[in-house]
Amino acid sequence: MNTVNLVIVGATGAVGKEILNILKERNFPINKLRLCATSRSAGTEIEFQGHKYLVEETTPDSFNGMDVALFAGGKASLEFGKAAVERGCVVIDNSSNYRMDPEVPLVVPEVNPEDVKKHKGIIANPNCSTIIMVVALKPLHDAAGIKRVVVSTYQAVSGAGKEGIEELTEQVKATLDGREYPPNKFAHQIAFNLIPHIDVFQEMDYTKEEWKMVKETQKIMHDDNIKITATTVRVPIYRSHSESINIETEEKITADQAREILANAPGIIVQDDVTNKVYPMPLFTSDRDEVFVGRIREDNTIDKGLNLWVVGDQIRKGAATNAVQIAELVLKYDSLMKKE
Amino acid sequence: MNTVNLVIVGATGAVGKEILNILKERNFPINKLRLCATSRSAGTEIEFQGHKYLVEETTPDSFNGMDVALFAGGKASLEFGKAAVERGCVVIDNSSNYRMDPEVPLVVPEVNPEDVKKHKGIIANPNCSTIIMVVALKPLHDAAGIKRVVVSTYQAVSGAGKEGIEELTEQVKATLDGREYPPNKFAHQIAFNLIPHIDVFQEMDYTKEEWKMVKETQKIMHDDNIKITATTVRVPIYRSHSESINIETEEKITADQAREILANAPGIIVQDDVTNKVYPMPLFTSDRDEVFVGRIREDNTIDKGLNLWVVGDQIRKGAATNAVQIAELVLKYDSLMKKE
Numbered sequence: 072m073n074t075v076n077l078v079i080v081g082a083t084g085a086v087g088k089e090i091l092n093i094l095k096e097r098n099f100p101i102n103k104l105r106l107c108a109t110s111r112s113a114g115t116e117i118e119f120q121g122h123k124y125l126v127e128e129t130t131p132d133s134f135n136g137m138d139v140a141l142f143a144g145g146k147a148s149l150e151f152g153k154a155a156v157e158r159g160c161v162v163i164d165n166s167s168n169y170r171m172d173p174e175v176p177l178v179v180p181e182v183n184p185e186d187v188k189k190h191k192g193i194i195a196n197p198n199c200s201t202i203i204m205v206v207a208l209k210p211l212h213d214a215a216g217i218k219r220v221v222v223s224t225y226q227a228v229s230g231a232g233k234e235g236i237e238e239l240t241e242q243v244k245a246t247l248d249g250r251e252y253p254p255n256k257f258a259h260q261i262a263f264n265l266i267p268h269i270d271v272f273q274e275m276d277y278t279k280e281e282w283k284m285v286k287e288t289q290k291i292m293h294d295d296n297i298k299i300t301a302t303t304v305r306v307p308i309y310r311s312h313s314e315s316i317n318i319e320t321e322e323k324i325t326a327d328q329a330r331e332i333l334a335n336a337p338g339i340i341v342q343d344d345v346t347n348k349v350y351p352m353p354l355f356t357s358d359r360d361e362v363f364v365g366r367i368r369e370d371n372t373i374d375k376g377l378n379l380w381v382v383g384d385q386i387r388k389g390a391a392t393n394a395v396q397i398a399e400l401v402l403k404y405d406s407l408m409k410k411e
Numbered sequence: 412m413n414t415v416n417l418v419i420v421g422a423t424g425a426v427g428k429e430i431l432n433i434l435k436e437r438n439f440p441i442n443k444l445r446l447c448a449t450s451r452s453a454g455t456e457i458e459f460q461g462h463k464y465l466v467e468e469t470t471p472d473s474f475n476g477m478d479v480a481l482f483a484g485g486k487a488s489l490e491f492g493k494a495a496v497e498r499g500c501v502v503i504d505n506s507s508n509y510r511m512d513p514e515v516p517l518v519v520p521e522v523n524p525e526d527v528k529k530h531k532g533i534i535a536n537p538n539c540s541t542i543i544m545v546v547a548l549k550p551l552h553d554a555a556g557i558k559r560v561v562v563s564t565y566q567a568v569s570g571a572g573k574e575g576i577e578e579l580t581e582q583v584k585a586t587l588d589g590r591e592y593p594p595n596k597f598a599h600q601i602a603f604n605l606i607p608h609i610d611v612f613q614e615m616d617y618t619k620e621e622w623k624m625v626k627e628t629q630k631i632m633h634d635d636n637i638k639i640t641a642t643t644v645r646v647p648i649y650r651s652h653s654e655s656i657n658i659e660t661e662e663k664i665t666a667d668q669a670r671e672i673l674a675n676a677p678g679i680i681v682q683d684d685v686t687n688k689v690y691p692m693p694l695f696t697s698d699r700d701e702v703f704v705g706r707i708r709e710d711n712t713i714d715k716g717l718n719l720w721v722v723g724d725q726i727r728k729g730a731a732t733n734a735v736q737i738a739e740l741v742l743k744y745d746s747l748m749k750k751e
Contacts, residue, residue, distance in 0.1 A: 219712050223563040223655035225605055225644065243583060263648045264694035265565055267655075267706050267720045272685040276666065276708050285711065298712035302655040302720060304565065306646055308603045315563035315607075315642040315655075326616065345612040354604035366607050368616045371625065372559050372638035380607045380642060 074102035075402065076136060078160070080129050080151065081143030082106035083115055085232050086165060089391035090141055091119055093360075097395060100402070107133050109147075134158040139398050142166060144390075148193075156192030163194050163397050165390055167279075170195040170287055177290050180396040181338040182209045187400040194397055197291060198283040199389030200224055200303065200312055205291050206362040206388070207316070207381045210336035211329060212292060215375070216321030220299040222284060225306045225313040226269060227353060230385055231256050239307055257305065266305040278303060311353030312385040319376045326369050329377055333364050338388070343367050351382035359384055360392045414442035415742065416476060418500070420469050420491065421483030422446035423455055425572050426505060429731035430481055431459055433700075437735060440742070447473050449487075474498040479738050482506060484730075488533075496532030503534050503737050505730055507619075510535040510627055517630050520736040521678040522549045527740040534737055537631060538623040539729030540564050540643065540652055545631050546702040546728070547656070547721045550676035551669060552632060555715070556661030560639040562624060565646045565653040566609060567693060570725055571596050579647055597645065606645040618643060651693030652725040659716045666709050669717055673704050678728070683707050691722035699724055700732045 077099075081087045087108070094101065106117055106126045113128035127133060129147060131154035134140055140160045142148040148164040155162050169175040176186035177195045182205050187194060197205070208217055228235035234256040242262035245252035254260050258268055270279035281301040289295045306313075324332075334341045342351045343365040351363035362383040370376030383389055417439075421427045427448070434441065446457055446466045453468035467473060469487060471494035474480055480500045482488040488504040495502050509515040516526035517535045522545050527534060537545070548557055568575035574596040582602035585592035594600050598608055610619035621641040629635045646653075664672075674681045682691045683705040691703035702723040710716030723729055 221561045221657045221712075225565065225646070240587065244587065247580065247584065258688045259692060260694055264692055265646065265648060265653050266692060267653075267690050268685070268688060275711060276685050276706070277711070300657065300710050300712045300716075300718060302657075302706065302718055304653075304655065304720075306565070306605065307648065308605060313605050313607075313644075315644065317561045317640065317642075317657075345608070345616050348598045348608065350607050352599060352604055352606060354600055366616070366642065370640050371615060371617070372561075372640045376640075378640060378642055380644075 073406070074100040076103040076138045077101050078105045078107060078133055078137045078140040079143065080107045080140060080147045081145060082117060082126055083108045083112040084143050085229060085386055086390045087143040089386050090143060090394060091117070093387065093391050093395045095120060097399070099395060099398065105133060105137065134160045139163065139401060141394050141398065152193060161190065161194065161401050162192060163196060163394050165196040165394055167198065167283065169193050170197060171290065177287060178397050179205050179291055179393060180400055181206050181336070182291050183293065184400055187397060188404050194401070196390065196394045196397060197287045198280070199230060199385035200226065200280065200314065201284050201287040201291070202389050202393050203312055203362050203381060203383035203385065204284065204314055204316065205288055206338050206383070207333065207364050207379060208288070208318070209292065210332050211318065211320070211324065211377070212297070214332050215324040217297050217318050218321055219319040220297065221317040222299065222301045223315045224301070224303045226303060227308045227310045227312055227385060228261060228305065229310045230312065236309060239309065243307070261305060261307050263307060267302065269303045269305055308353050310357040310384060310386065311382055312389060313351070313353055313380065313382045316379045316381055317370060317376065318379070319373060321375070323375045324377065326367050326377065329367050333367070338362055339364055341365065350380060353382055356382045357384050358387065360388050362388060413746070414440040416443040416478045417441050418445045418447060418473055418477045418480040419483065420447045420480060420487045421485060422457060422466055423448045423452040424483050425569060425726055426730045427483040429726050430483060430734060431457070433727065433731050433735045435460060437739070439735060439738065445473060445477065474500045479503065479741060481734055481738065492533060501530065501534065501741050502532060503536060503734050505536040505734055507538065507623065509533050510537060511630065517627060518737050519545050519631055519733060520740055521546050521676070522631050523633065524740055527737060528744050534741070536730065536734045536737060537627045538620070539570060539725035540566065540620065540654065541624050541627040541631070542729050542733050543652055543702050543721060543723035543725065544624065544654055544656065545628055546678050546723070547673065547704050547719060548628070548658070549632065550672045551658065551660070551664065551717070552637070554672050555664040557637050557658050558661055559659040560637065561657040562639065562641045563655045564641070564643045566643060567648045567650045567652055567725060568601060568645065569650045570652065576649060579649065583647070601645060601647050603647060607642065609643045609645055648693050650697040650724060650726065651722055652729060653691070653693055653720065653722045656719045656721055657710060657716065658719070659713060661715070663715045664717065666707050666717065669707050673707070678702055679704055681705065691720060693722055696722045697724050698727065700728050702728060
């Protein structure tokens with residue numbers, strides 16, 4: 072493959088649209104492009120690089136003659152993923168359907184790019200909160216060995232898609248006008264409120280979102296000895312997830328050392344100049360592909376620990392950008408294989 | 412004292428007004444009431460229990476013949492606190508001016524009520540985030556011995572007073588209308604944003620707010636061995652602070668045991684029924700005097716640890732209610748002393 076026949080499944084959703092933006096920005100070498108969605112969204116026209124594309128309803132035949140299929144999320148990959156693989160497509164799946172399948176690599180290109188080579192047709196894109204966290208953790212793990220992570224998240228409503236964004240806007244307006252606007256997408260009112268509940272509750276009363284941060288991180292980092300405990304919280308902001316992360320390490324690492332390591336790591340921008348009130352904030356990290364790290368402090372309670380404040384655009388690096396980066400790796404390794 | 416001659420200094424601010432509400436609700440035995448404020452607010456009329464009170468400018472003579480002075484916050488207690496004490500007043504101070512003074516008890520009535528007896532004229536009311544946290548920690552510390560706390564906060568704008576509330580409202584409206592509304596009270600835009608910065612930066616790049624949670628907790632709990640590390644964050648909600656708290660204990664304590672201990676503790680309401688989507692949320696804990704605890708889970712990374720989600724109205728329990736409760740203790744111990 073020097074240029075790619077590419078299918079996007081779920082092209083009309085928030086992540087699908089962002090994938091198109093990123094393909095354009097990164098000048099991804101597309102030969103043929105096919106945009107698919109459910110029957111409800113089929114028929115929509117989408118413009119991409121001067122061409123108009125009619126969105127088609129996804130069927131097994133959507134993958135005939137195609138090289139790579141980017142699944143934006145949801146149940147589509149359960150229904151069509153295997154059909155795509157059978158037709159010779161490499162599937163890059165943003166849903167959680169295959170992430171913990173031992174046959175499926177779970178990849179963050181800054182962390183475990185080589186895992187792409189092991190794929191058997193499907194490569195999974197991790198959960199958004201997990202991606203943002205592991206980009207920041209990996210260089211510190213390499214330098215000092217992370218033993219334990221305590222993380223609390225502050226997650227934007229766009230993690231729940233377009234309806235999440237609309238619900239926040241309309242509910243904020245209604246609240247300011249003194250009107251009721253009952254919750255629909257979220258379990259409770261999100262306007263001027265916090266909801267400590269993302270995805271369904273599972274074992275030990277942790278949510279699925281919280282377990283994803285535990286299990287996906289261990290899989291991506293190839294290290295089940297990294298212990299992670301998480302509390303995930305929805306906050307009334309539009310975009311970018313923030314995470315307050317406390318880590319314990321095997322080796323001592325100072326705040327200055329951590330800043331230097333992180334500043335030199337791929338995909339990270341350090342914003343940590345408190346004298347000038349510089350630290351990452353979701354409003355200013357949206358539409359960016361990097362993970363932003365600040366408030367880097369030695370933990371005052373233990374000898375070998377750090378506190379970090381990490382923010383990233385969960386639709387870009389937390390989903391679309393990471394998926395396109397995986398597609399680039401597929402292309403790169405495929406070309407390398409052809410040369411060998 | 413069976414009834415009290417009471418001065419409120421800072422009666423026109425958010426905390427001052429809430430103190431008046433709480434005095435009324437709790438039927439505090441007032442003989443004579445005097446409302447004071449800065450010259451800017453003097454002259455305002457405030458109604459209380461059917462009477463109109465003219466707000467006076469605070470002077471040393473404001474305390475003549477008075478028994479208890481409730482200082483709502485700010486610098487007033489530095490200027491007039493000692494003058495009040497010299498005139499025989501017991502000062503209950505909501506500011507941070509005297510909190511770490513070894514001569515001044517720092518009191519949360521559910522935690523260390525007896526410390527009131529040791530006062531030499533001034534009793535300090537702790538920081539709002541600290542009060543909310545220690546009410547939840549104390550019963551668990553008694554049961555299992557808390558060794559270490561990792562806390563991340565989600566703090567409402569009303570922690571920054573009336574201007575904080577107004578800035579959020581006006582900035583949200585402007586943002587929805589596509590207009591600019593530059594930050595004034597906060598360091599950056601708070602509408603649809605998070606600011607990981609409350610109060611000034613101090614040693615080790617922790618904020619003063621973060622150090623308050625460390626040092627005040629140790630003082631209130633009479634235990635410098637409890638290690639606390641904090642990250643404090645401003646969130647775009649109006650009222651009630653939330654805290655994601657991870658604790659390590661000396662003794663094993665199960666989630667069920669913790670729920671039972673907390674449910675039987677004073678000043679706490681356990682809201683922890685995830686099957687029915689019941690957990691504390693700031694929108695529904697405002698105007699309440701209790702501290703709400705939910706998302707109680709055993710820590711999956713260590714043998715003896717818990718995660719908690721704790722929410723409380725920082726203007727009521729985090730400030731005004733706690734101050735009035737201290738005044739009630741002053742009254743109670745004074746009556747007991749007279750009987751002895």
